[in-house]
Amino acid sequence: MKDCPLDILPKLPSPDRCCGCSACFAACPHGAIEMKPDGEGFLQPVVNGNLCVECGLCSRVCPVLNPSEPRKPLAVYAAKAKDDELRRISSSGGIFSLLARRVLERGGVVYGAAFEPETHKVVHIAVEDEEGLDRLRGSKYVQSDMGDTFRNVKRDLDHGRHVLFSGCPCQVAGLRRFLDGQPENLLLVDVICHAVPSPMAWQKYLSCQECKEGAKIVRTFSRRNCAWRKYALSLEFVNSSDNAYLVNPSNDTYLRAFCSELFNRKCCHGCVFRYFKSGSDITIGDYWGIERIWPEFSDDIGISAVCINTEKGKISASSVADSVWSKLSDIHDVAQINKMVFDNHTANKKRDRFFAEVTSANFDELVERLMMPPLWYRILRWIKWHTVGRPEDI
Numbered sequence: 001m002k003d004c005p006l007d008i009l010p011k012l013p014s015p016d017r018c019c020g021c022s023a024c025f026a027a028c029p030h031g032a033i034e035m036k037p038d039g040e041g042f043l044q045p046v047v048n049g050n051l052c053v054e055c056g057l058c059s060r061v062c063p064v065l066n067p068s069e070p071r072k073p074l075a076v077y078a079a080k081a082k083d084d085e086l087r088r089i090s091s092s093g094g095i096f097s098l099l100a101r102r103v104l105e106r107g108g109v110v111y112g113a114a115f116e117p118e119t120h121k122v123v124h125i126a127v128e129d130e131e132g133l134d135r136l137r138g139s140k141y142v143q144s145d146m147g148d149t150f151r152n153v154k155r156d157l158d159h160g161r162h163v164l165f166s167g168c169p170c171q172v173a174g175l176r177r178f179l180d181g182q183p184e185n186l187l188l189v190d191v192i193c194h195a196v197p198s199p200m201a202w203q204k205y206l207s208c209q210e211c212k213e214g215a216k217i218v219r220t221f222s223r224r225n226c227a228w229r230k231y232a233l234s235l236e237f238v239n240s241s242d243n244a245y246l247v248n249p250s251n252d253t254y255l256r257a258f259c260s261e262l263f264n265r266k267c268c269h270g271c272v273f274r275y276f277k278s279g280s281d282i283t284i285g286d287y288w289g290i291e292r293i294w295p296e297f298s299d300d301i302g303i304s305a306v307c308i309n310t311e312k313g314k315i316s317a318s319s320v321a322d323s324v325w326s327k328l329s330d331i332h333d334v335a336q337i338n339k340m341v342f343d344n345h346t347a348n349k350k351r352d353r354f355f356a357e358v359t360s361a362n363f364d365e366l367v368e369r370l371m372m373p374p375l376w377y378r379i380l381r382w383i384k385w386h387t388v389g390r391p392e393d394i
């Protein structure tokens with residue numbers, strides 16, 4: 001296979017800017033584009049120069065090359081499902097499930113990210129019932145593989161079915177460009193997105209935990225059945241007595257490294273989809289800091305920040321209003337603590353070292369080593385500990 005030189009068509013963003021949404025792959029009528037993992041495990045389009053006819057369609061559907069204008073949501077709510085059990089099995093307020101159920105009730109289909117049972121990879125799938133919907137609940141902190149999702153969404157829409165597509169803002173933006181707009185029967189829901197971690201880092205982390213436990217992982221859950229503010233992962237090992245090992249974010253290498261920007265996709269540090277540029281109808285996130293604004297509304301089961309971005313979003317949100325407790329809010333209140341609404345985090349300085357060493361090193365040891373605070377900080381901490389006795393305050 002001959003790969004296209006970068007200076008001829010098709011013009012696609014450089015690997016550092018590509019978000020991996022797969023719109024170019026889905027749009028290519030000649031099958032000239034494949035999505036392949038790069039050295040960091042992120043999927044990137046690779047063009048087969050023998051099949052490419054330089055039609056330029058891939059460049060036209062690329063959401064990174066064709067960014068949209070910033071938007072302001074029509075309305076923003078703090079919201080939680082009245083059903084506490086639903087919130088316990090969701091990441092925040094359970095709003096995604098309520099919207100999805102409406103679509104399923106109308107014979108529609110819902111697309112979102114799920115863990116693949118055997119491999120624990122995160123992939124986009126289509127679901128048509130409550131059992132399927134359960135697989136979509138919970139934020140999976142790994143970039144999902146879209147596979148043929150965009151083409152399947154188009155097929156379902158062309159058959160006149162109601163479709164809810166959920167995903168990260170770049171995926172929603174990619175789907176909109178692939179479809180060249182948004183048909184009436186499509187509802188687009190995205191999440192406020194911190195960044196997406198590398199699928200390779202996730203697999204290395206899982207192998208490391210399997211080695212430590214001496215047993216295979218049979219199931220993984222993310223942000224479910226745990227206190228909302230202590231968002232956590234659970235790993236279910238084949239031989240575990242209580243059948244679940246709850247990973248606490250403050251001592252877990254994967255979650256700490258994710259929050260410290262050690263292995264997130266490069267383009268996320270310059271994300272071009274913040275400010276609601278994805279074109280989604282509804283954006284859902286965590287309403288961090290709600291306890292400061294409405295302490296009586298706050299609890300540790302989960303509260304969502306729900307941003308209604310379009311008239312279609314407004315109609316869908318009203319259709320679930322009976323099942324939701326909500327308070328009218330403001331995007332600036334949400335963004336006060338939830339910085340990811342508008343801002344990007346910079347990459348960790350040791351990001352390149354992580355990817356240079358991850359294939360040969362033990363995952364936990366590598367993360368511990370790279371994330372160890374500098375010597376001056378540890379000395380300061382030691383002194384403070386022995387004088388004041390409260391190292392955590394430094």
Ligand SMILES: Cc1cc2nc3c(=O)[nH]c(=O)nc-3n(C[C@H](O)[C@H](O)[C@H](O)COP(=O)(O)OP(=O)(O)OC[C@H]3O[C@@H](n4cnc5c(N)ncnc54)[C@H](O)[C@@H]3O)c2cc1C
Nearest residue numbers: 090091092094095096112113138139140166167194285286
């Ligand atoms: C990678 C990632 C980063 C996030 N960062 C933030 C943040 O910084 N601030 C914030 O407020 N909220 C963030 N969220 C969103 C938040 O965690 C909740 O997903 C959101 O509040 C919806 O909650 P829920 O209870 O309605 O949804 P749930 O019922 O828990 O549903 C989860 C939804 O997220 C989608 N999803 C799950 N994993 C992925 C994935 N890997 N890729 C694409 N879509 C996925 C599912 O398709 C589903 O639509 C992030 C989510 C993800 C996936």
